[in-house]
Amino acid sequence: MTQNTKGPLSGVTVVDLSRILAGPYCTLLMAEMGARVIKVEAPKGGDDARAYGPFVKGKSAYFASVNRGKESISLDLKNEADRAIFEKLLKKADVLVENFRPGTMEKLGYGWEALHAKYPQLIYASASGYGHTGPNSKDPAYDMVVQGQGGIMSITGSEGGPPVRVGMSIGDIGAGLYTAVAVNAALVHRLKTGEATKVDIGMFDCQIALLENAVMRYTVEGEIPGPLGARHPTIVPFQAFKTSDGSIIIAAGNDGLFLKMCEALEMPAMASNPEYKTNALRQKHHARLQAEIEARLQGGTTEHWIAVLSKAGLPCGPINNVQQALAHPQVAARNMLVEVPDGSGGTLKLAGNPLKMSAFADPPTRPAAPDLDGDRAAILSFIGE
Amino acid sequence: MTQNTKGPLSGVTVVDLSRILAGPYCTLLMAEMGARVIKVEAPKGGDDARAYGPFVKGKSAYFASVNRGKESISLDLKNEADRAIFEKLLKKADVLVENFRPGTMEKLGYGWEALHAKYPQLIYASASGYGHTGPNSKDPAYDMVVQGQGGIMSITGSEGGPPVRVGMSIGDIGAGLYTAVAVNAALVHRLKTGEATKVDIGMFDCQIALLENAVMRYTVEGEIPGPLGARHPTIVPFQAFKTSDGSIIIAAGNDGLFLKMCEALEMPAMASNPEYKTNALRQKHHARLQAEIEARLQGGTTEHWIAVLSKAGLPCGPINNVQQALAHPQVAARNMLVEVPDGSGGTLKLAGNPLKMSAFADPPTRPAAPDLDGDRAAILSFIGE
Secondary structure, three states: OOOOOOOOOOOOEEEEOOOOOHHHHHHHHHHHOOOEEEEEEOOOOOOHHHHOOOEEOOEEHHHHHHHOOOEEEEOOOOOHHHHHHHHHHHHHOOEEEEOOOOOHHHHOOOOHHHHHHHOOOOEEEEEEOOOOOOOOOOOOOOHHHHHHHOOOHHHOOOOOOOOOOOOOOHHHHHHHHHHHHHHHHHHHHHHHHOOOOEEEEEHHHHHHHHHOHHHHHHHHHOOOOOOOOOEOOOOOOEEEEEOOOOEEEEEOOOHHHHHHHHHHOOOHHHHHOHHHOOHHHHHHOHHHHHHHHHHHHOOOOHHHHHHHHHHOOOOEEOOOOHHHHHHOHHHHHOOOEEEEEOOOOOEEEEEOOOOEEOOOOOOOEOOOOOOOOOOHHHHHHHOOO | OOOOOOOOOOOOEEEEOOOOOHHHHHHHHHHHOOOEEEEEEOOOOOOHHHHOOOEEOOEEHHHHHHHOOOEEEEOOOOOHHHHHHHHHHHHHOOEEEEOOOOOHHHHOOOOHHHHHHHOOOOEEEEEEOOOOOOOOOOOOOOHHHHHHHOOOHHHOOOOOOOOOOOOOOHHHHHHHHHHHHHHHHHHHHHHHHOOOOEEEEEHHHHHHHHHOHHHHHHHHHOOOOOOOOOEOOOOOOEEEEEOOOOEEEEEOOOHHHHHHHHHHOOOHHHHHOHHHOOHHHHHHOHHHHHHHHHHHHOOOOHHHHHHHHHHOOOOEEOOOOHHHHHHOHHHHHOOOEEEEEOOOOOEEEEEOOOOEEOOOOOOOEOOOOOOOOOOHHHHHHHOOO
C-alpha cells in the first residue's frame, strides 16, 4: 500500500530485499518517515517472517508489525526476466537495503561494486551479522547469537544469577536503528555531493556500540561487569526498591536529588550521614543504603510512594507490564499505538512512530502490510513496464 | 577538538545543549558522522556527566565515552552577554539538540516557536522523558524510570523471577538513536525543501517502539508477556542451552535449521518426532524439547558444541562477558574499539562507530572529549567575535 503519510523522506524510493527483522525494522522507520518502500520477495513464501506467529485470519501479525505501509513484488533474482524488472527498479531507486549473509549479493551479480558502477545514484545498505569485512564476516547470525556474543546478556539479569536475554530483539532492532541513522546520513551526503555510498552495518558491531558505558568501565577499570538486577552500575540510588506491595523505581541521579529523596521519605539521618555524601560513597555503601530505604518503603504501597516522591519532584515510577505500559496516558496522547488494517477487514494495534516532527502529521492509522506480490501492477507501472 | 574525520555530515554544525546521556549519545553519533558538535555548557561544572565516574586522572571517562570529538564553550543562558554569543551560534548552526525538561527552553526564551521565527534554517531536536505533549509531558525521567514505565523490564529476566534492568541504558541510548534517525531525516527534508522542523522525541515513546513485537503479541493475543530468561518468545529453539561447562546459544530460526541441528547433534528421533515438526508445535512442547537437547549437550563443552554446530552451518555461539566480547576477532577487524586521548597524556579505549560507510575512513583514533569551555577561542572566532 502506497498511501504513506508525507514525511521527511517523501520522494525517496527504497528497494528492500531484507527479511525477518533487522533490515525490515530499518525500512519500517523509512516508511514511517514517508519513503516508498518496495519489498522484493522470493516467489515462494516471500519474507520468512510471513510464517512467524501469531496469526490473525491466517496472516502473520509479526510480519504486519514491521512491514505495514510497504509494497510487495515477488521476483526470482535467478530468473532473467525478473532480473530485468529488478534492475529497472534499481535504476529508479534511491536506496537498496538487504540483510543477506555477506557474499549473497555478489553471487547474484548485485554486489556493491557492480551496482555502484551501473547505478551511481544508488545508496546500498547492508545489515549483516558481522559486517562485510573481517574473519567472521560470513558466520551466520540471528538476534540471540549476537546478543550472546556481544556481551549484553552478560550484564543483564539478577545479581549472581544466569545471564538473560534482553526481552526485545535488541540484536535486530538495534542494527535496524543504526542502519536507519546511516542511510539517512548517506541521503544527506548524496544530496550535498551527488555521491552514493555503501553502508555496511554489522549486528555484532552494534552490540559493542550499545554496550558503550560497559566497554568504558571494563577498559578503564579492568573489572568485568556482571548483571546487577534492577540497579545502575555506577549511579546510586538509581534502581528498583521493594515496597509493601511491589516495586518502585527511584532515580536520584545527583546529590541534590538524593537529599530531596531523603527529605520526601522523612529520613533525615540518611541525608546527613557522611557515608552517603557523594555518589562514590553511596556506591561503596549501596547494599546498606538499599536496606535502609527498603525498610522505610515497607511502610507503604508503590502507589503511595510514587505520589510522595513525585510531589517532591523525584524521578520515580512503577515497573509496568506491557498492558500497563500501553495504558499509560502518554501512549494515547502521543499516538504510540496505531491502527493498521489486518488485510481481512479487521484492525491490528501496533507500536506507533516515536519520530515526531512538527512539519508532519502523525495520523492514528497506518496502511496495511502488503500481501506477497500484492503491489505488482503498481510497481510495474512505476518502472514503465 | 574539531579534527573529526570527514563523514556524511561534514559541514553540519550542531549546537548541543544536551547533558548526561540521551542527547549526548545522539550528538556523539553526529560527531562520528563528521558533524561539528559544539557543546554549550553551564559555567559551573558543565554537563552533569563530568561528575560521573570512573575517573582517569581526575577526568570522567563516562563523560569522555559519549563526548569525544565534540567542542565545548560555557555560557550562562541567563546572562545577556552570553545570550548574545549563544544567538550568534544559533545563527550559524544547522541543528540545536537539547534534553531539558519540557518548558525549560521556553522559560529561557528559546522555545521552538521563537527560535523558528528568528532562525528559520535551524532544526530543533528535543529528547525529553515523555515528549513535549501529553499530560505527563513535564514529569521528570531518567533511564531507569522509563525502562520501568515502558514495559521492557517486565519482559526481561529469568522466567518467574523479578524484572531486571537491561544492562545498558536502553532508555537513554534508545532515545539517542531515534533522535539521530530523526535529525538526519530533518536534514534531508531541509536540503530538499529549505524547511527546518522541530523533532520531539520522548524516551517513553521510544520504549514503546522498542517493545515492537511484545506490543503486537499483547494486542493480538491478549496475554501479558513476562520474562523468559534466555529464550525467544515465539521461535523455538532460539535460546541458551546448558552444556557440560557453561551455556551455548542456538538459533534454529526455521524448520530447515531445526532439522540441520538435529542432524549435527545426532538426534534423529527428535528430527522425526511429529510433535516437533513445526515452530508452533515446538513452541507448544518447548520445555520437553529443551530438556532433550540439554541432556544431549551435557556430553560436551560449549567449545565442542560450537565447533560441531558451526561446521553444520547453524547460527550458534557462546554467552560472552564484556572482556570476551571485546576480544572477539571482529572487534579488531571492524575497528570497534577506538583510542581516544584522555586529556592527560594517556589513552582511553572506547566503543567504536558501527556506522561503516565506503565513502569515509574509519580511523583507529578519535579526538579527545573537550574540557569545560576548552574551545571558547575557536568557537568565538567561528562566530566572528
